[in-house]
Amino acid sequence: MSEVSLPAARPAPFVSLVGAGPGDPGLLTLRAREVLTQADVVLTDALVSPALLAHCPQARVVEVGKRGFLPSAQQEDINDLIVREALAGGGQRVVRLKGGDPFVFGRGGEETLACRAAGVPFEIVPGVSSAVAAAAYAGIPVTHRGLSRSFAVLTGTDRHGPAAYAEIAGVDTLVFLMGVRHLPQITADLIAAGRDPQTPAAAVQWASTPQQRTVRATLGTLAQRAAEAGLGAPAVTVVGAVAALHDDLDWFCPAPLPLQGAQVAVTRTREQTGSELAALLSGRGAQVSEIPLLRFVPASSPRTLAGALSGFDGWVLLTSEQAVRALTQTLLAAGRDLRILARARIAAVGSGTARTLREYGLAPDFVPTRSGSRHLGAELPAAPGEVALHVGSQDVDPVLETALGARGIEYVAAEAYRSELSELTPAQREQLQEAQVVTLASAVGARALAQVAGTSFTAAVIGPQTELAAREAGFTRLILAEQPTLASLSDAVQRACRAG
Incomplete structure (x- = not known):
């Protein structure tokens, strides 16, 4: 009887660099979902949909992404953290979860080079890049017969200048990532490099999500039109004849949502992802931040x-x-x-x-x-x-x-266990202060929030016991859910936003 050869187990430590897609959690790949279910630690970016964390309830989640101009981790620190987490405890499965595709202006090359230098094995799980997805969700094909035979993807955070743009004068479609803040300079430089000011152009914010908005203009007017519309990050800009197709092919028209644009902080423990509630609120249009208040340690x-x-x-x-x-x-x-x-x-x-x-x-x-x-x-x-x-x-x-x-x-x-207060990062404290409503799903959570960040919040609470604990802790602006369910708590958030 011949021996059966079993495949070798994947070595630990191991790092998976995973692309999360442009925003819609449904655009996550099957391979990415599989990797998340096996993770011990997930290092996630700020723009990753919280709903994706429902695939890894067993993992410890660490947020390392950058939010606007708030204090955040430097790339070198993130590289070191990936390696440290992978090597901890004799080896862990680490997922570095990044928006879009990790190798399209995602600094994934730097992170994998750090793994290689440390001798940590890794894999790349590509994601749907916003470079093409944002355009597609706005009804703009980056290539189209008779209009565009080529496209280039550029970062909008670097000052390329007219000379650099002149070098790519033959490229039909230009896609800029992370450039909405610099649109006046980008459009001026493109015109100075020879692009016709009447060239069709578009900027797409929060592509593939319920918050998606698109501004269609010309190269010469896009910066002003985007500013008038209040368009901000994250946004993708498309310049080229294909941008005019948005007028006929725009297919994604999210209906106005009850929490459109509302900022909500979901409080939780470190062991809970909070993702089910976060996903419910995001589905209603809210911009959700998850704030860990407690961590549990063994008895x-x-x-x-x-x-x-x-x-x-x-x-x-x-x-x-x-x-x-x-x-x-x-x-x-x-x-x-x-x-x-x-x-x-x-x-x-x-x-x-x-x-x-x-x-x-x-x-x-x-x-x-x-x-x-x-x-x-x-x-x-x-x-x-x-x-x-x-x-x-x-x-x-x-x-x-x-x-x-x-x-x-x-x-x-x-x-059976001990609970300890978490130490909030400066970014998390900023998110709390910017939130219109915070959610409280337990009495212990209410007391913890009061201890770590005070009581000057409008809070939606899940039940009478949580409400009593919150009032005893010093909270005064409380909206009680009608039923002790996450759906009812989401309704309470809506009422709190309307009242506020």
């Missing part, structure tokens, strides 16, 4: 939790999805597993926690009629004198403890 003593649960036959209370995940991880760290709960009765604080329990093969014995610690404490089918063991973080839940104590039920807290 200080896994054996303490295992000891508390061993033989326990009372109620085990779980008040978050994180608590469910941490329970299983802490028990495994102590050499035990979920069979330790065989005699216990399990209560979940709401439908989300109950769903996570079922994913781990556990059906909750009780879920209150309304989500929240207050309702769990009031409705738990336990008699006075019974013990309720709350599995969660190092912090006692005062609402739950009070509700149970009022009924004579003993509350005991058991640590």
